[in-house]
Structure formats: structure tokens, C-alpha cells
Amino acid sequence: MTTVEAQQILASYREGETPDALQEKALALLDGDDELRAWYEKEKAVSNALDLAVENIAVPEHLRDSILGAVKDQPAAPAKPRRLVRKLVRIAAVFTIMAVGLFAWMDRPFHGDEISLAELPGDMGRYIERGFFFDYENTSPPALTAWFREKHGVKAFPVPEKLAQIPGLGCETIRWHDRDVYLVCFNNDDTLVHLFLLEGAASMEDFDGFDGLTTEPLERHGVDGKWATAAWKSGDDLFLMTTLGPESMLRSFL
Amino acid sequence: MRQDPIGKDSKTAASADFQNLVDLHYKGLFRFAMSLTQCEAQSGDLTQETYLEWAKNGHRLRDSTKAKSWLFSTLYRKFLNERRHKSKHRHIRIDFVETELPEVSPEAIRKLSYEEILSALNQLDELHRTPLTLFHLREFSYKEIAETLEVPVGTVMSRISRGRAQVVEILTEAQKEPVNTKTL
Numbered sequence: 001m002t003t004v005e006a007q008q009i010l011a012s013y014r015e016g017e018t019p020d021a022l023q024e025k026a027l028a029l030l031d032g033d034d035e036l037r038a039w040y041e042k043e044k045a046v047s048n049a050l051d052l053a054v055e056n057i058a059v060p061e062h063l064r065d066s067i068l069g070a071v072k073d074q075p076a077a078p079a080k081p082r083r084l085v086r087k088l089v090r091i092a093a094v095f096t097i098m099a100v101g102l103f104a105w106m107d108r109p110f111h112g113d114e115i116s117l118a119e120l121p122g123d124m125g126r127y128i129e130r131g132f133f134f135d136y137e138n139t140s141p142p143a144l145t146a147w148f149r150e151k152h153g154v155k156a157f158p159v160p161e162k163l164a165q166i167p168g169l170g171c172e173t174i175r176w177h178d179r180d181v182y183l184v185c186f187n188n189d190d191t192l193v194h195l196f197l198l199e200g201a202a203s204m205e206d207f208d209g210f211d212g213l214t215t216e217p218l219e220r221h222g223v224d225g226k227w228a229t230a231a232w233k234s235g236d237d238l239f240l241m242t243t244l245g246p247e248s249m250l251r252s253f254l
Numbered sequence: 255m256r257q258d259p260i261g262k263d264s265k266t267a268a269s270a271d272f273q274n275l276v277d278l279h280y281k282g283l284f285r286f287a288m289s290l291t292q293c294e295a296q297s298g299d300l301t302q303e304t305y306l307e308w309a310k311n312g313h314r315l316r317d318s319t320k321a322k323s324w325l326f327s328t329l330y331r332k333f334l335n336e337r338r339h340k341s342k343h344r345h346i347r348i349d350f351v352e353t354e355l356p357e358v359s360p361e362a363i364r365k366l367s368y369e370e371i372l373s374a375l376n377q378l379d380e381l382h383r384t385p386l387t388l389f390h391l392r393e394f395s396y397k398e399i400a401e402t403l404e405v406p407v408g409t410v411m412s413r414i415s416r417g418r419a420q421v422v423e424i425l426t427e428a429q430k431e432p433v434n435t436k437t438l
Binding site: 007008009011012014017041042043044045046047048049050051052053054055056057059060063064066067068070071128129134137139169170185187190191192244 | 272276277280281284285298301302305331334359364366372375381387389391392396404406411414415418421
């Protein structure tokens, strides 16, 4: 471990807390390195000063009441029902699923799905805005796409060459109308770029409407309508790329 | 008319849980928002919107121990979504070794006021200010910060380290500047 590495690790260590393995190694270096120890003393002084300064950011007195007041009119998050109620709910759910399945089968179209692909950008945008956790995190785009191959049997997840050159963040599997949509997130200087893959989209009725590569926005939605989207087909699959950045940025990755 | 006791109890419990969640984190969330926006009104709105989001969707979070992380990352995403243009912050170049702190003694740092330190913190570019503030809120470990901001752990470590070095550089420069120089 070099001195610079030790400094970076020590900078993220809070004295008094149990150090992790990496921090332990860096702390051990303090004993035999006077310069590093002097640096660390200074670092601690700055760190303590910052702790106190951040703690002293004044919070408006009315904020707590405002939050509670604003949320009061919102429907409360469902609490866990009692065991008997849960059983009844499960039974009802089974019947509902059976009934829905039966009706869907009776009313099924001759081919394809009734869900329109045009709904995909809006639904995915809302999903992103709502907030989520990655299933897997890695900065390497090939590692992210490989994860889908290993975990979900995704046959191919080709990432546009220029997009693959920026760091990845993580990936997530999203359930959309009984289909899996695979998302890989990229970090373009702190502007997020999302690449979605819908495998087997060719079975959907309006798949043919997506004609080749396009950077025309499919739909603008989200905060201030600032989402830019692009979609393209690859065999039977559909790819969708979205960002809250400018459309020109999106084009630069294609 | 008699109310359904199950519905009433669960509603009361949910309300108490929510209040508890507000009490635990609203100050930290507001301070984090302040570091992002540097605007009290906007920070209040972001904090409130984050809790509204929780009221609507929080129950979907399977792991309740992730509530704190969910709240902070939701606020951060909301901020990113609402930001139209990149903030124009002063970019401080750190030459030679990135983590080298400029010459300033620990005693001199201890004598600085909160306002001076916050002012230096607010001058950092967002890339460094965000993880540094989260770290000094003392709510998260560096690994949790990486999870919240969705950046790799190594990136968080180097940004905290470099951010702190930049704070010291700003403070050192500020102390060098002449104050109220009179020309006779």
C-alpha cells in the first residue's frame, strides 16, 4: 500500500469506529511513518471541523411539521396485516389470479401482446424517478452485461460502442407486464444514462413500428419533460436508451 | 359508527412509524439537500418531496433497514432530476499529490468558525461536495455513501479525500486574502 493509497483510505475512516480490513492496514502504517502520522493529525482536525460545521447547518423549525402535515393527506403505506387477514388475502389473490388468467385466455388475441411498446419509455422513466436499488453494481459495462447473461440467461446485450466507453454504475431487472426488462445504468459525468433491453419484443404487435435506429424521442415525460429517449431493434429484441440530459448527448453515444 | 379495529390500529402504527422516520432523518436530509442546492427553500421542498415519495412508495422497499439509504438516494435523484443545468462552482485544481493538504496547522483549523468552514465546503464542485457532506453528516459509512450515490467505493474514498484537501486549500487561500486594505 502506497502513502497516497493509505491517505485515501484513512480519509474515509472515523476515529472510534471499528476499522474494516483495508482501514486496519492503513492505520498500521501510522506507527512507522512520521510524515503519514502528521498528515493524519491534520486530516483529523479538518474532519472534526467539518463534522461540527455540517451539524450546525440550521434546519428550519417548521420543517418537521410541514412534512408531517403534507403527508397527512397522503394514503398511508399499507401496514402488515394480521396473520388471518394475510391468509384470506392470499386465498383471494389465488382466485383472482386464476380468474384473470381464465379471462385472459378466453379473450386472448390471435398473436402477440396487447401491451403497446409505446408505453415502455414512460413506464421506465417513472420507474427510474421513483428510485430503486441495483441488483448488481460494477463500473465495467462488460461485467454488467455479463451479469445478465449469467443470472438471467440473456443471450446478447450489445452496448453501443461509445456508450461502453463510459463507466457503468449497476444493473437491475424490472418486471414490466409479465416481461423482464434489463437495465444497465451508466454514469456520464454524473448524468445518468439508462439502457434497457426488452428481449423477444418482436412478439408485441407494434414492434414493426420501430423502424431501425432512431434518435427521435419516443415520448417526453418526467420532470419538465426533459427525458430524451432513443430506441432501436436488434433481431427480436428492443433497446431503449434514456437520459435526463440533452438529446445531443444521447446521439453522441449512438 | 364503530371503526374497523384492524384498519384503525394499522393506520395508527403506520403513522407512528412514519413520524419516527421523519424524526430520525429529516434534519440529515435537509442538511444534505442544503449542500446540494445551497438554498433553504429548495432544500425544504426536496426533503418534503422525499418523504412524500416514501409515503407513496416506501412500503415497496423489502428491506426496512434500507430506509435511510432509500431516503437519501431518493433525495439525491430528485435533485439530479430537477437540476436543469450543471451548477457553476469554482473548480480548485490540486497539483502534485492529490491528497496532500496545504500548509495549515490543526490549531489554525480549530479556530475557524462554522461559517468559514461551510463556506469553503459550499465552494467545492458537486462531485466532491456531495460525498464529503454525506460523510460528515455521520449518517453513513463510505461504503453506504457509495451505495447511496451509486458510485464505486474507491471513487467515494478518493472524492472524500480530495474534497477535504480542497476545503483546506480554500480556507488557506481565504486567510491569505487582505481584508479591508485602506489606501492612504
